[in-house]
Amino acid sequence: MQRIYQLLSIQVQQAIEVAFREEILATNISKNLLNPQIMPASKPEFGDFQVNGALSLAKLIKKSPRQIADNIVNQLNRNSKFKEVCLPPVIAGPGFINITLKEEYLITEIIHRAQDEKLGVPILQEESSKSNRVIVDFSSPNIAKEMHVGHLRSTIIGDSIARILEFRGYSVLRLNHVGDWGTQFGMLITHLKNVAPEALTTANKVDLGDLVAFYRQAKQCFDIDKNFKSSSRQEVVKLQQGNEKSIKAWNLLCSQSRKEFQKIYDLLDIKLEERGESFYNPFLESVVTDLEKLGLLVTDQGAQCVFLEGITGKDNNPLPVIIKKSDGGFNYSTTDLAAIRYRLSPPPKGDGACRVIYVTDAGQANHFLGVFQVAKRAKWIPNNCHVEHVPFGLVQGEDGKKLKTRSGETVRLIDLLTEAINRAKQDLINRLEKEGRQESIGFVEEVSKVVGLAAVKYADLSQNRITNYQFSFDRMLSLQGNTAPYLLYALVRIAGINRKSKDLLKKQMQVRFHEKEEWSLIRELLKFEDVIIQVEEELLPNRLCNYLFELSQVFNRFYDHVPVLKAEEPFQSSRLILCQMTGSTLKLGLNLLGIATLERM
RNA sequence: GGGGUUGUAGCUCAGUUGGAUAGAGCGACGGUUUCCUAAACCGUAGGUCGUGGGUUCGAGUCCCGCCAACCCCGCCA
Structure with missing residues (x-):
């Protein structure tokens, strides 16, 4: 609810400024202390938004928080634009102001949303001043080695981040920095x-x-x-x-x-442009000579190094980044530096990117810290542009140790994916038998492939990427809980309704709701854009997973308590709109995670 | 020794620039199917947020100390 959030922020801020004009002038309070601190309500019973600002204002303006809140509310009640969209604000607890949106406003929003292909997510406009090109560097296996479980997270997380940025309107270059040299x-x-x-x-x-x-x-x-x-x-x-x-x-x-x-x-289903380490070969020598010219390079024990500022190793000595080895060879740091220069340089001599995202394991944090520092000191990162390491934790087995096969070898990625698909297939076959359903071989193959892969991806993405991740087939394929099958099932339920409602949805129908499950679903649907924007900033896809899970739960409650196809008009059409919106939101959300969906399962 | 990350319910994890009584899921226990796929829904139990200080109107969240686990620490990537 970006638009209304911004609108309310301004209105509450203005209310504060008007209510306490004299105090502000008298004490010369700086404007940023008047931040209304408005945020989504922490609980449904508090309404849609809560204003926390009255509490921190208490000290500046020598009044009790509740008194301050009272003054703010009085101002808001005089604002006709505010009253158009909100119910009268309520003061609660020590001095919170709870704001609830009017039902009419929610209906306008949901109808507006239903007609928007992007489901309310603001799309970046082309800005001539600033490049909107972003590079996501992910997956990066080594030539002559097989992809193994270690590549799983980078590949899945990187792909999802790329998809979300693409959706938001960035021009994303997905680079596979394969180890093809050395x-x-x-x-x-x-x-x-x-x-x-x-x-x-x-x-x-x-x-x-x-x-x-x-x-x-x-x-x-x-x-x-x-x-x-x-x-x-x-x-x-x-x-x-x-x-x-x-x-x-x-x-x-x-x-x-x-x-x-x-x-x-x-x-x-991952698209990647291969550009291995060898690509940067022609640029390595100039990295050395340019660092030399800048006076950053120091020869130490035969190797050419840049000593880092503020990062020390043993004996409190600064840690070096080795640029050229004593045998004359280059290092991965050299390649990474050359890559940074190339990626941030304008075309035709570079990619012209303004944000470079590296999706690699957390173990490389030190390495990137060093490389980024060198690049900054060499002024190779233009102002307003940034390079970011997006780290993730280890994949562990259920014993809490690094995931290995029974014989103690690294798990091949292809084996892991195949097993997930096979297990999904077995589950499906068992269920078909139990329910006495007949389905074609093609159906079984397709469903188990989608479910198996979705399970692997979702299990990974739904976890905060920074922590280590415990891999468990049983858990990810489980039919209950925060899993891919649960989300896919919600979509299947919606698809079922859609199949049977082809001619039922009437245009121009009045939209009306009166069940609490309907309002919960509407409010949940309107949060989608906020989540996408948050994920774009923090690059934490688990926030999106969390949202999709909650949306599915809210939908399932709605589905259980509120009949759709058997409802009278105008409720039937109104509910069908909610079903369709839930469907498109889930579908888009899963798609942004790189997860395919199903009509039946 | 230095640096990084993590520590929240029996298990796996969320927890937004510090905000109201710390939330899910799994597992446990108990309910719900004349109805759109019950792969669902509803309820109950379960917590000194590793630990000790500090900052403040207010701390799981910020700062400092300590403990534990994992990862990294000069010519592999």
């Missing part, structure tokens, strides 16, 4: 030369599973064998110098991995 390739190429040279010259000779095995072997050789180590380093040098054969081999390895990644992205 020592790992030297290792792998050296090893493949020995054991499977054809993989380096011919496409599709080895699949990703083999590559992963080869990579493991290569890593072992690298750690044990000195000769292997040095030839690996040479391979890296060749690669960096652009040696034709090396580049070809590298390309083959990358495309092999890319195919596997794409399968997972297709399954999860």
